[in-house]
Amino acid sequence: MIGKDKIFSTLSQVLKKSPSEQTEAVFIGTSTGLTRFANSYIHQNVFEISGQVFFRVALGRKLGVVSTTSLVKEDLDRALLTAYHIAENQPETPGFNGFAPKAKYEKIRTHYPSTASFTPVQRAEKIMRVFKIADKKGFTVAGSLATGESEVAVLNTNGVEAYQPFTSAATNMTVMGDNSSGYSEALSREIRKIDFTELGEIATKKCMDSKDPQELPPGKYTVILEPKAVAEILEWMNYTGFGAQSVEDGTGFLHERSGKKIMGDNITIYDDALDTNGMAAPFDFEGVPKKKVYFVKKGIGGDVVYNRIAANKAGTKPTGHGLPPGSGSSSFSLNTFVASGRNTLNSMISNTDKGILVTRFHYINGLIDTRNAVMTGMTRDGTFLVKNGKIAEGIKNLRFTENMLKAFSRVKMISKEQQAINTWWSDVGCVVAPAIMISNFNFSGKTEF
């Protein structure tokens, strides 16, 4: 970690020399260790210190973007000049109306020294605890544990000086048997909040309970999706429908559906980067304060998220969802929440005569028909037949193909418990989801295991 003072002093000196009327600098730095394991031993163990500086130079509405991993003064000066020359030589960027103005940000604690200083030996010790739990049942474990710290700074010639340090601890584990597997995961800014024994026990039990899986024919079933499975669907809804570009292009399911009924009354989906139940962050990569945005409120189509360019094009205000420079008009929800309900996962199971419990999905793809949020994907690592209110047996994995707008109109129960699910952007966000029960969920195919 370089720290706020050094980043600000280094970058502000470079900005002062900018030949342009408007310049922005973004720093993203990380110091992260990741331990990967499989067959109950560590097979990959890595540590990374990296930093990247992005410069955006504006000449009127012409923009030049350059990034470099070097923090050497001469390299930074050269990068800034390159950005200037790029700006000089390109047409105007529609929608650009200047960099963010100075703003105040929410004070949120997002950095915990105990997570930042967690060592490779400490990671090995946590993982070995899980190996022991699985080994007692004759199973092995695969997965990863990542701990580390990162920092984001945004400065611009309008006076924006935003800085936030983060820590994150993320783990996932797949317990493997001869013909079954079980999965669990956890994500927190504080490593001490992750209970490795509990995670090991959950994954081991799923592996045990799904032993010798039986084949179930594809068809329509009541399905109970655990939070991980719900989050995986939400990730694709986010890619294809929660950003301003999907409305501008007419490809997203919220295009021309704001204010219209698109899901069941019990469904509310929103972005809230200030909620510390997720991986909170006070501002985006343009230095715009984060705002709460409802995508779906009680089943009614809502708004999408905007960075500054997209907001200006759409004639609205930015919501604090800009990505790092060079991402064009892309705006992205990094802190997606599905509102909780009043039920529990156990009550969903006990209220199911015949249905399928899904732990997680594999390789969902939501590009089949983005206007209607049609998706396909496979179940994995713990798929169960629920019969007469109880988990009856493990079943072989199934493929689903569903219109998620219709599926989310058939949600019968939602759990009050939510879980923060790890994503590739988890330093600055995640998906927070409950378990949900959906009737007549379409399983369109099967596989051999």
Next chain:
Amino acid sequence: MKEILLEIIEYLKSKKVDYADARFVSTIRESISVKNGEVEALSNNEARGVGIRVIAKGAWGFASTTVVTKSEIKKAANMALQIAKASAMTIKEKVTLCEVEPYVDIFNTPFKEDPFEVPLSEKLDLLIRVTRELKSHKSIKTADAALDFWKTNKVFVSTEGALIEQNILESGGGYTAIAVEGNETQWRSYPNSHRGDFITGGYEYIRELDLLKHVDRVQHEAVALLKAPPCPSLEATIIIDGSQLALQVHESCGHPIELDRVLGTEISLAGGSFLTLDKMNNFQYGSPIVNIVQDATCERGLGSFGYDDEGVKAQRTDVVREGQFVGYLTSRETASVINQTSNGCMRADGHNRIPLIRMTNINLEPGEGSLEELIADTKHGYLLDTNKSWSIDDKRLNFQFGVEAAWEITDGKKRRMLKNPVYTGITPEFWKSCDAICGRSEWHIWGIPSCGKGQPMQTAHVAHGTSPARFNGVKIGVSK
């Protein structure tokens, strides 16, 4: 930089490591995106740093830094050593690497025209013109075009005496027209979806693509799809075009032959493989006309290089021969498990990532005849063209792909266009149903710069040589 890396390797030798290597990687990427005649994103990204890989006490450790001074690289080396010792806490067997010749060499990608020397204004003008022309129809809501170029310098040094420098140049681009009417949205792309087609080589490929020449067809087809009837749901004979077949090879052959997957080390994220060790030389993967090779040496393939990131020379090896599964993609560590030598498939996504087994150019060898002849030889079927969506289970058996467009074939003629085509199957059953593969004249190596794998996530640049092929009894139209 070579001198610093050699010093670090000497330092690690003095620490009595079992093995160590150091990689310096410097990459410049230029990425240009134009939408509806206006610049959407234009960036020039430079990244450089050093990654140190160590085996100590029989276990792996890796650390990287973007600060390329001797003192910081030495810190990274010490960290890699500490990490290896932590890994050794869970060791079952000591890591064994198969033998490799310690090469001292320089490799440069052959190219004619450096894309970084082509004026930015020329590249922008091309994309602006393409997207303006695509957008000229009222039903085309969005026209996206892109160009991407990478220039990478790598230096690899190992405790075994290797000293390899590589300069790799990659270029590519393409465009997509999105037609929208009411609730209907349809895509058409050229030369491929997902930002186009890519090679190792220079700007000469962008000129060869002749992007403007295909604008009218792409625009017309995107608009025509809005009114096209949906692809029916049934079992049918299908002909898959080369670009979609490239992704089929990628997902259903390229990933399951990665030996690290087979041995379980990717299971928690990307999954395992149905091609278990007992199946090598003992499993009918496809019909007898199916021949697949991994070939990191083929000209222009996006998966071509001189040496992998373990210093193993690029090779061409058999994967499927006359339908029989005969070989994996390997690393020095995994090859030793099956008593082979590495076929050079270890690559890392930059200095800050550890090499993993990645596809090179996984090529379906050509058969005979043209696409026109294959269509003429088909009584009833469907021609499926250009990837739109993809999904496959975690052992790579059950797959489902969506493509941009289909055409019904009756009595040897390509007839009406159909929208929203999807097909699904089980990998070996599917490849065993292959009864025709078009010849060399239809064969092309499709570059895919976005293959994801590993934790932390790594993106590899890979490719697949394919020509259109025919498959029987395939379930299509299963999207809803």
